[in-house]
Amino acid sequence: MKIFNKDDKMSSLVTGNYNLLPVINRFGIHLGFKEKTIGELCEEQKIHTDFFLAIVNTYNDESYFPHSELLSFSPFLIIDYLMTTHQYYINYVLPKIESLLNQVLLTCEKDCSSLKMISSFYQKYKIELLLHFKQEDEKVFPYIKELYRTKVIKDPGNTLAVFENEHTNVEVKLGDLRNLIIKYLEPNYDCNAMNEFLFALFQFEKDIYDHARIEDKILNVQVLKFEKQLKKLKGIG
Amino acid sequence: MEENVFIIHPSEIIRKGLAWILQEYFSMEITQLAVASDLSSFSEIMNSLIIIIMDADSQIPDETAKKLRKNNHLSIVGFFGHDHKDGNCPHYEFELQERFTALQIQQLIQLVRKSATKQKTFTSTNGDLTVREKDVIRLIAMGLANKEIADRLNISIHTVISHRKNITEKLNIKSISGLTVYAIMNSLLDIKDINPEELI
Numbered sequence: 018m019k020i021f022n023k024d025d026k027m028s029s030l031v032t033g034n035y036n037l038l039p040v041i042n043r044f045g046i047h048l049g050f051k052e053k054t055i056g057e058l059c060e061e062q063k064i065h066t067d068f069f070l071a072i073v074n075t076y077n078d079e080s081y082f083p084h085s086e087l088l089s090f091s092p093f094l095i096i097d098y099l100m101t102t103h104q105y106y107i108n109y110v111l112p113k114i115e116s117l118l119n120q121v122l123l124t125c126e127k128d129c130s131s132l133k134m135i136s137s138f139y140q141k142y143k144i145e146l147l148l149h150f151k152q153e154d155e156k157v158f159p160y161i162k163e164l165y166r167t168k169v170i171k172d173p174g175n176t177l178a179v180f181e182n183e184h185t186n187v188e189v190k191l192g193d194l195r196n197l198i199i200k201y202l203e204p205n206y207d208c209n210a211m212n213e214f215l216f217a218l219f220q221f222e223k224d225i226y227d228h229a230r231i232e233d234k235i236l237n238v239q240v241l242k243f244e245k246q247l248k249k250l251k252g253i254g
Numbered sequence: 255m256e257e258n259v260f261i262i263h264p265s266e267i268i269r270k271g272l273a274w275i276l277q278e279y280f281s282m283e284i285t286q287l288a289v290a291s292d293l294s295s296f297s298e299i300m301n302s303l304i305i306i307i308m309d310a311d312s313q314i315p316d317e318t319a320k321k322l323r324k325n326n327h328l329s330i331v332g333f334f335g336h337d338h339k340d341g342n343c344p345h346y347e348f349e350l351q352e353r354f355t356a357l358q359i360q361q362l363i364q365l366v367r368k369s370a371t372k373q374k375t376f377t378s379t380n381g382d383l384t385v386r387e388k389d390v391i392r393l394i395a396m397g398l399a400n401k402e403i404a405d406r407l408n409i410s411i412h413t414v415i416s417h418r419k420n421i422t423e424k425l426n427i428k429s430i431s432g433l434t435v436y437a438i439m440n441s442l443l444d445i446k447d448i449n450p451e452e453l454i
Contacts, residue, residue, distance in 0.1 A: 019283060080258065080302075083295035131439045138435050186429070193432030196425070201439050 020074050020081065023056030023066050030055065034077050036220065043101045044069055068094055076227045087235045092165055092243075095236045096158045102228050103150045110221050111143055117214040124207035131202055135194070142190045149187055153232075161240050170247050177240045188229060191222050255303045255327070255370065259284045260293065262308035263333060272307060272333070275356075279363050290314045297321040303370045307331045313344060327370045331362070383424060388442055390417040395434040395443050 021030055027050040030037055041047075044064050055073075059066040068090050075082055118136060125132050161177070170176060195218055198211070259280050263269050269286040276284055287293060290312045297318050304322055306314070310332040322328050332346030336353055348366055350359070383391065386407075393403045400418075404411045422428050427436055437443040 020285075080296050080299040082298045085294070130445070134435050134438055134445075138431060141431065189428045190432065193427045193429050193435075196427055197432060197435055197439070200425070201436060203439075 019077070021055060021070060021077070023059070023070060024054050026050070027053055027055050027058050030073065036223070037073060037077060039105060039224075040073060040076050043098065043105060044072075065090070065094060068098075072098065072231070075230070076224075079223075079226075082230065082234070084234070087231070088239055090235075092161055092236060092239055095231065095239075096161060099228065099232060099236070100154060100158060102224075103154060106221075106225070107147065107150060110217075110224070111146075114214065114217050114221060115139070115143070117210070117217055121206050121210045121214050124210050125205055128203075128205065132206060135197060135202060138190075138194060138197070142187075142194060145190070146187055161236070164240070164243065164247075168247060170244060170251070173248070176244050177237060178244075188222075188226065191218070191225065194218065195222065256301065257282065258296075258299055258302045258304045258326075260287060260296070260304070260306045260308075261285070262287045262290050262293065262306060262312060262314075264288055264309065264312075268309075268333070268335075275359065276307075276363075279360070291318075293322075294318045300325040302326045303367070304328050305331065305366055307333055307350060310334045310338060310344075310346065310349075329366045329370060331366065383421065387417050387421050387424075390414060391421055391433055391437050392442050394418070394430060395437040396448060397430075 019033060021033075027041075027046070030041065031048075031050075038048075045062055046058055046064070050058065053061075055070065056066050058064075059069050067086070071083065071087055071090070075087070118139060122129065122132060122136060157177070160175075164170070195215070198215065204211075257280060259276065259282070261269050261272050261276075261284055263272070266288075269288070273284045273286055285296070290308060293306070293314055294317070299322065304326045306328070308314070308330065314330070319328070329348065330346060331348040331350050332344075333350045334352065336351075338352075347369075348362060350362060354362070389407055390403060393406060398406065400411050400414045404414045407414075421433070425433075425436060427433055434443075434448060438445050438448075
């Protein structure tokens, strides 16, 4: 397990784990690093280096999750990152997965009913996921930003605890989709096309797992604590 | 079982030296930490054999140890320097002395691995569904709630829940819509029996 630090070369990050490329891109960092270190490039791009490292390291290693360090970052920083990630999913990952699935469907020759079921399962999953993103981008995140700006709970009946958390459900379906294909779907399709679809699915699963982890275990924990403090203050005042 | 190896010691020389010696036994990179509290960043590890070789005088924070133990097999090896004085350091299941020979180190690692496999209980995950489980999955796919399934099959609601748990474990499919797709793909149910728009 390698934990990257600010003195490591940015190029070593990508050679160490190429799956980090889209994560780095989300911060506005692009290839052509030369000999620059992570710290130097972050400074150049005006990126919070410790936050960048925390995100990159938790992504790189599922077992690494420095709670207390992550909890120390500003919720604005975290929300910005989460929203950029949503855009990446919506504009790039989901359309790509869908087009790869369509490719698989095109290669199916006879009795494609099971594959079609898988496809509609995916469609439903996608709709649910997009709704979930929309709810966060349009309701949850603006609420949190407002809360930190005004330091006032406007409506005690409308706090973070009230927003339903659907992450588990969304994650469960993605796992189900993968297992149905791997274990039970008749392989009457072109296997290369299916592999490409599955690779994209695996990568997305990992990405969204990490994303949900930052949201549930860091952002939400921060906000719930902040809400509690505000309520207490109000009680005293 | 996946292995995760940690070396916790304030001395850089000892950390690096130990890691260098141990790397031939383990296929993954060994994580080196200077202080035991840094281990808390790894408390999310699951289903692994975690081997922690640590300075006999330091201690893992209780909460971290508890979390790791809950989801993993945890083996802690105390590292005793040659000048170590028997004080009130915690008791270790395994001990590594600074002056161990290569052979003794090898034996120790074998011992640690053996103790982990002994305790591991394998839950069988292969195995087809029983007839009853197929009944249950069919009704789940048709959108029935636990109570309705119990009434329909004349069994208690607890039995239904236990069947559901077994089904989920065997198939590794957790959502109702996933189970519905499974049921149709395996001809337990005809697509005409359900409303795909609504259920999937």
